[in-house]
Amino acid sequence: MIIYLKQLFNIIGEFKSIDYKIMPDELSGTGLSFVSPVHVKGEICNRAGIVSLSFSVDFKLHIICDRCLKELDRDYHYNFEHTVVASASRNNDEYIVAEKESIDLNNIAVSDLLLEFPSKILCNDNCKGLCINCGCDLNESECNCLEK
Ligand SMILES: [Zn+2]
Ligand SMILES: [Zn+2]
Numbered sequence: 638m639i640i641y642l643k644q645l646f647n648i649i650g651e652f653k654s655i656d657y658k659i660m661p662d663e664l665s666g667t668g669l670s671f672v673s674p675v676h677v678k679g680e681i682c683n684r685a686g687i688v689s690l691s692f693s694v695d696f697k698l699h700i701i702c703d704r705c706l707k708e709l710d711r712d713y714h715y716n717f718e719h720t721v722v723a724s725a726s727r728n729n730d731e732y733i734v735a736e737k738e739s740i741d742l743n744n745i746a747v748s749d750l751l752l753e754f755p756s757k758i759l760c761n762d763n764c765k766g767l768c769i770n771c772g773c774d775l776n777e778s779e780c781n782c783l784e785k
Pocket of ligand 1 (some may be wrong): 702703704705706707751760764766
């Protein structure tokens with residue numbers, strides 16, 4: 638979704654609320670298996686001349702545990718906040734630059750989400766994984782491999 642910010646940059650106190658969904662077929666480039674849309678909710682506002690964007694993303698993913706290979710669906714919720722500037726003259730990675738006084742919120746939300754997403758996925762933090770010898774799921778059964 639493209640958001641035009643001309644008014645937001647010009648009027649102190651101006652704000653815009655955000656509440657929409659990014660559909661799974663728009664997310665196919667992410668490498669994640671979305672089983673729900675990404676619900677983006679928040680606001681963008683001009684407080685004392687500083688334009689800030691804050692939003693949350695909610696979504697459900699089909700994931701596979703890296704240790705035991707169990708498949709499950711999991712809900713995720715992340716919050717993000719950015720300062721939006723009209724030009725890149727202020728050289729700082731923390732700012733989002735609004736090219737032509739607009740931002741593409743889909744791009745921002747998806748890249749934020751991917752940065753936040755853990756590189757390792759576990760069904761739970763205590764997952765015992767699979768036995769490297771016999772392949773049994775050590776969360777559900779015990780084997781004697783380690784005793785030898
Ligand atoms: Zn697991
Ligand atoms: Zn075993």
